[in-house]
Amino acid sequence: MPTEILMPALSPTMEEGTLAKWVKQVGDSVAAGDVIAEIETDKATMEVEAVDEGTLGKILVDEGSEGVKVNTPIALLLAEGEDESALESGAGGASRGATASAAEDTSATRESDEKQSAKASEPAGGNAVEDMSARRVPAEGKTHPDPDDAEGALAQEIPEGTEMVSVTVREALRDAMAEEMRRDEMVFVMGEEVAEYQGAYKITQGLLDEFGARRVVDTPITEHGFAGLGVGAAFGGLKPIVEFMTFNFAMQAIDQIINSAAKTLYMAGGQMGCPIVFRGPNGAAARVAAQHSQDYAAWYSHVPGLKVVQPFTAADAKGLLKSAIRDPNPVIFLENEILYGHSFEIPKLDDWTVPIGKARIHRKGTDVTIVSFGIGMTYAVKAAEELAKEGIEAEVIDLRTIRPMDLDTVIRSVKKTNRCVTVEEGFPQSSVGAHIASEIMVRAFDHLDAPVLKVAGKDVPMPYAANLEKLALPSVKEVIDAVKAVTYRD
Amino acid sequence: MAARSRKSGAGAPSTEKGGTAKAGSAHEIVKTLEHFDAPAPAKFSRDEDVRAYRDMLLIRRFEEKAGQLYGMGFIGGFCHLYIGQEAVVVGMQMAMKEGDEVVTGYRDHGHMLATGMEARGVMAELTGRRSGYSKGKGGSMHMFSKEKKFFGGHGIVGAQVPIGTGLAFSNKYNGTDAIAITYFGDGAANQGQVYESFNMASLWKLPVVYVIENNRYAMGTSVSRASAETNFSHRGVSFKIPGFQVDGMDVRAVKAAGDLAAEHCRSGDGPIILEMMTYRYRGHSMSDPAKYRTRDEVQKMRSESDPIEQVKKRLVSDHGMSEDDVKAVDKEVRDVVADAADFAQNDPEPDVSELWTDIYAEAVPQAAE
Numbered sequence A: 001m002p003t004e005i006l007m008p009a010l011s012p013t014m015e016e017g018t019l020a021k022w023v024k025q026v027g028d029s030v031a032a033g034d035v036i037a038e039i040e041t042d043k044a045t046m047e048v049e050a051v052d053e054g055t056l057g058k059i060l061v062d063e064g065s066e067g068v069k070v071n072t073p074i075a076l077l078l079a080e081g082e083d084e085s086a087l088e089s090g091a092g093g094a095s096r097g098a099t100a101s102a103a104e105d106t107s108a109t110r111e112s113d114e115k116q117s118a119k120a121s122e123p124a125g126g127n128a129v130e131d132m133s134a135r136r137v138p139a140e141g142k143t144h145p146d147p148d149d150a151e152g153a154l155a156q157e158i159p160e161g162t163e164m165v166s167v168t169v170r171e172a173l174r175d176a177m178a179e180e181m182r183r184d185e186m187v188f189v190m191g192e193e194v195a196e197y198q199g200a201y202k203i204t205q206g207l208l209d210e211f212g213a214r215r216v217v218d219t220p221i222t223e224h225g226f227a228g229l230g231v232g233a234a235f236g237g238l239k240p241i242v243e244f245m246t247f248n249f250a251m252q253a254i255d256q257i258i259n260s261a262a263k264t265l266y267m268a269g270g271q272m273g274c275p276i277v278f279r280g281p282n283g284a285a286a287r288v289a290a291q292h293s294q295d296y297a298a299w300y301s302h303v304p305g306l307k308v309v310q311p312f313t314a315a316d317a318k319g320l321l322k323s324a325i326r327d328p329n330p331v332i333f334l335e336n337e338i339l340y341g342h343s344f345e346i347p348k349l350d351d352w353t354v355p356i357g358k359a360r361i362h363r364k365g366t367d368v369t370i371v372s373f374g375i376g377m378t379y380a381v382k383a384a385e386e387l388a389k390e391g392i393e394a395e396v397i398d399l400r401t402i403r404p405m406d407l408d409t410v411i412r413s414v415k416k417t418n419r420c421v422t423v424e425e426g427f428p429q430s431s432v433g434a435h436i437a438s439e440i441m442v443r444a445f446d447h448l449d450a451p452v453l454k455v456a457g458k459d460v461p462m463p464y465a466a467n468l469e470k471l472a473l474p475s476v477k478e479v480i481d482a483v484k485a486v487t488y489r490d
Numbered sequence B: 001m002a003a004r005s006r007k008s009g010a011g012a013p014s015t016e017k018g019g020t021a022k023a024g025s026a027h028e029i030v031k032t033l034e035h036f037d038a039p040a041p042a043k044f045s046r047d048e049d050v051r052a053y054r055d056m057l058l059i060r061r062f063e064e065k066a067g068q069l070y071g072m073g074f075i076g077g078f079c080h081l082y083i084g085q086e087a088v089v090v091g092m093q094m095a096m097k098e099g100d101e102v103v104t105g106y107r108d109h110g111h112m113l114a115t116g117m118e119a120r121g122v123m124a125e126l127t128g129r130r131s132g133y134s135k136g137k138g139g140s141m142h143m144f145s146k147e148k149k150f151f152g153g154h155g156i157v158g159a160q161v162p163i164g165t166g167l168a169f170s171n172k173y174n175g176t177d178a179i180a181i182t183y184f185g186d187g188a189a190n191q192g193q194v195y196e197s198f199n200m201a202s203l204w205k206l207p208v209v210y211v212i213e214n215n216r217y218a219m220g221t222s223v224s225r226a227s228a229e230t231n232f233s234h235r236g237v238s239f240k241i242p243g244f245q246v247d248g249m250d251v252r253a254v255k256a257a258g259d260l261a262a263e264h265c266r267s268g269d270g271p272i273i274l275e276m277m278t279y280r281y282r283g284h285s286m287s288d289p290a291k292y293r294t295r296d297e298v299q300k301m302r303s304e305s306d307p308i309e310q311v312k313k314r315l316v317s318d319h320g321m322s323e324d325d326v327k328a329v330d331k332e333v334r335d336v337v338a339d340a341a342d343f344a345q346n347d348p349e350p351d352v353s354e355l356w357t358d359i360y361a362e363a364v365p366q367a368a369e
């Protein structure tokens, strides 16, 4: 029976690809290790090597086909002694069955799995505020003006009649850097594999060609060293963009980020600061396990002197990255690998910027406020759609900037809806949601009809196993359940 | 030898002695920092060559299977294959004693198999199943075996280097004669914590062998694009740590270097650096299109320096084994790998309750007085 050659998965997050070229043709003999086809993913063109030997019997997916799903049969391979007549009898059932079920078991998609998430509920304590004596008048910090009189929440950012184009987050980030590098000669980008390799996640694609090796700098694997070097370069008048291959590796460099970049302006009495952008993918990708799956939003948001940005849409990614590069302060710019390939409408403007420190109302609603940011928005938005079908209108706020946080927009919304649910992928303790909940308690206590509930990643290191990883991440269902709890439905 | 980019190895003073380095010659080489020469390759008996062949082939076939399972979606995330570098771990393992520790980075499947960890347990971890070494929670990059003294499996480049140094510290502290074999890559060799470790290890004479697996690339960056001093065996000079380059494609050369290093460490002379000149045939991980090198370069290494082919030839020419004898070993290895793959595909995923276990260790209750 002929063997099916399946569309291979070529990266942790690949779900489909373009079959760019057949290197072998029908009738060609194939040895294990031979390149048989070329496949384009959103990141790269990859060569597909044969794992078995035989003769290419039939091509099932023509070259040039786009959106070929992983594990789709793309060709049939005839074993030694088989001829074309074997093709009629159908493909090797065994291998197909095995791989199809594997795809279900281990796919990297992140849909919620209701049965399982119900079983693995968090063991210790709920989120409800039980002890009212915890309520205190804020003794420190600034007093906040009542935000009711602020500008309309949906302040129009995009001039009317602006043409919109569809762009991936990946392209938006690249364009933002390229535009700022054209605009300001002091801006340069540095990091592992950013130049010749065109970026480990292809965010810096094309920059070396346009700006040359002086401004697009490949570094050795020395995060603490090059982060500190970036700080020094900023002291010296340059405007570095430091790419971390992922933010997990910035833990090697966190001392320079916090002790040197964040505190200098204050320690120097305002004389000199550190205009620098630290950027890269943050949070879980797919199946990359505990050391490579951490969301640092809450970590960096703890630190005075840092600005922390975590966009969701391509328009925000571009506009905020441009603002971050121009900002005279150190900015932590948290991206997400899963979002890189997502397309969004973005305004076609010569100089599109988005202000740091301003949230965006993604969806208007009256019954509950859902606050999220970055990839957390994917759960929030889907949950809001589902809830609308049941007659619950959620207002979804995309924070966009974690620090300084636009709490005015949140408070204004909560005063209208009287309920709030926060959504993020990071750990629950001392989370962004925890901070929002405490601020709402202080500033809108009398407007609350229910405790603020947090939906977050589970309080465990990220597991590798597909079923456990799915449970460790938040789910749409958890957001829906939280909203129903605060609206007292079901 | 194509894997060897530097000339310093030839004409070592101990070459005539060959084989396992005698204490005298070993000390002469490593105690004088002016000498950076590898000992001559060990002479292998038939049994040793058979063992080397089998162990390297097991890694090769295991990794090929892992690559296939990745393509089929059974393995996810990052998966870094060791194909091409097999002689390094197998040769070092042949020089080690029971009780010696091993620690490495994320390209770790070969190291685990070499320490004697079960193919089934490693493969089941790769597929994220409950019988994997970490119950499916660690995956390709994070596996451990207390029993086999394998301390991971680390995803952060360079992090294993101080950890290996700490294992050596505990050996010295406890007065055992165990040594800690600490593997890391040419890319990892530029991390600052490597040099912090070197200094402490030398200062405190810790029994640690730093094995730098120089496979010429760190992801897409060739050694010369990332390193000011590309001879990594010299990286210990300012810490008074001796080192030399070794033909890492020849398992006998690795074994001889390992013997010498073990002897050096065990006799209380402190750390030593072995720079293994090796090569990875596959991309950095499964998602690396490997455009930074030519197919010819890879092909040349495969056809001229393959570590397994070298031994296979010797089995026939030096040890008089027949094609069938060799095929019997191949078959045994294939069966082990097929069985592991089968097991790893059918083993169930971890129970969902496992999400919440192993976060904190239970305190051992103290006996009440």
Ligand SMILES: Cc1ncc(C[n+]2csc(CCOP(=O)(O)OP(=O)(O)O)c2C)c(N)n1
Pocket (backbone or CB within 6 Å): A192, A221, A223, A245, A249, A252, B107, B155, B156, B157, B158, B184, B185, B186, B187, B188, B189, B213, B215, B217, B218, B219, B284
């Ligand atoms: C601190 C840190 N930075 C970056 C990475 C991403 N990364 C993983 S492997 C690797 C290349 C390492 O190359 P090398 O040390 O030569 O080992 P090899 O992969 O060749 O075995 C990089 C940059 C990481 N895992 N950890």
Ligand SMILES: [Mg+2]
Pocket (backbone or CB within 6 Å): B185, B186, B187, B213, B214, B215, B216, B217, B218, B219
């Ligand atoms: Mg390397």
